[in-house]
Amino acid sequence: MSTKSKAAVLTGKEKIEIKEFPLPKIGNNDGLLRVEACGVCGFDSEAYLFGGNGVHQLPCVIGHEIVGRVDNIGAEASERWSLKTGDRIVVEEYIPCGLCDACLTGNYQQCFDLRYGSMREDHPQTALWGGFSEYMYLHPRSIVHKVDPNVSAELLQLFIPISNGIHWVQEVGKSKVGDTVVIQGPGPMGLGAVIGAKEAGAGKIIVTGLQKDEHRLQIAKDFGADHIFTADTQDIVNEVSEVTNGKMADTVINAATAPQQFVTALDLAGRLGTVVHSGTDYNLSPEFISSKITWKLLTIKGVLGRPKETVGVALRLIESGKYALWKMITHSYSIEEAGKAVHKHAYGEDDCIHVAVVNNNK
Ligand SMILES: [Zn+2]
Ligand SMILES: [Zn+2]
Missing domain, CATH: 3.90.180.10 (Medium-chain alcohol dehydrogenases, catalytic domain)
Structure with missing residues (x-):
């Protein structure tokens, strides 16, 4: 002892x-x-x-x-x-x-x-x-x-990014079957959001990152992303417009760390879209134009973790070995x-x- x-x-x-x-x-x-x-x-x-x-x-x-x-x-x-x-x-x-x-x-x-x-x-x-x-x-x-004692502890400790991703996309972002979901930032939370979007039955999942995120973006594709774009080499707003016929996203999950990405999120969201913001930066970008929220009737929501019941959903998904x-x-x-x-x-x-x-x- x-x-x-x-x-x-x-x-x-x-x-x-x-x-x-x-x-x-x-x-x-x-x-x-x-x-x-x-x-x-x-x-x-x-x-x-x-x-x-x-x-x-x-x-x-x-x-x-x-x-x-x-x-x-x-x-x-x-x-x-x-x-x-x-x-x-x-x-x-x-x-x-x-x-x-x-x-x-x-x-x-x-x-x-x-x-x-x-x-x-x-x-x-x-x-x-x-x-x-x-x-x-x-x-x-x-x-x-x-939790299941037969699943490795290392896999199970992913329960936070996976449950956050499910909560942010489905319960906060209100994403439903056929919707377009754009996820900014392919870190653990962003990858969790790809799974949240896939499980919600999203019609189109688009993930944006940087060129150096190549490995992460490839995993996003493996988890079900339809398109991946890099903000430092592509005009991601144009690219998203192209693949959505100008309709843009129903739900944008901003899981990126750069403050500028919140400004971009307002452009990535379509009319009546929802932007879910998880960042903790303290500098408002000078390019922030609040009237975009007004004219497109956007909903902006902050997120802080997830409720207990979503952790249960995430754990069963991890245990299933589906991803x-x-x-x-x-x-x-x-x-x-x-x-x-x-x-x-x-x-x-x-x-x-x-x-x-x-x-x-x-
Ligand atoms: Zn944490
Ligand atoms: Zn209390």
Whole structure:
């Protein structure tokens, strides 16, 4: 029986240290997870590059795309979650307080009371709130999903990009059978959106990226994209007009990082179209013309994660093996190498797409 856990702690700008923490005491209502794999998210990279981002409370054990096995569980938690020791689960990043206005209106993604992968290491309960760790604390208010033990943990940790993609295209973007969906940015979220569009029965799926995204755009095609265009070598608005007979997109998913892409999104959307925006940039492009929203009667919607039920849909899709999702996982690292993993992801080195941290420790 271990009494300690190794974990990767984000301590400052571009600084990740491996530390050891005592395991928390588990009571009736909570549990302990033996982490198997955890993905690096763009939000982690942002916190790494800037030494925090308003949500990550440094120093903190990071990682919030979490898959593992229940190592220890209290009787009440076991009954509430229908889980026993040894079960494999994924854990969402949210730990809703259940009391604030965001929680009470069903928007717990906006509740920042507690959150996996961003809590300070000196939190009185435990330091083990993150997935780049051998063990992680399971708070009573965790959102957990039991998953197939026969599917690899590395594949299952794609549940966030896949569920976000389904939610953003289908539930927020209202995409339906026969629609044209344009997805800007072929990163993990963009590729998740391709799957969301394919599953929605979209008539035409168009993905835009840059020339250097060739490998990602090829995967988008493998997942079902009909057309791929590169913004640095092609006039993507013209190209989309060409393949849609001037009608443009019913739904545009802006999963790109460049602020300019929001301006382009308004041109890619057709009359009465919906633009779903997931970016977190802070500079409004000077070319932004708001009257395009008015004249085309566009709907602009922000997104912040996904609801619990969509994670279930994504997990069943991952377990089905319908898509060659392993193509998205380009790099895997051990917990001791978590710093390398986040650095690679933050700088987009070696054509990386989804980077995973895997717990191989005995
Ligand atoms: Zn994330
Ligand atoms: Zn709350």
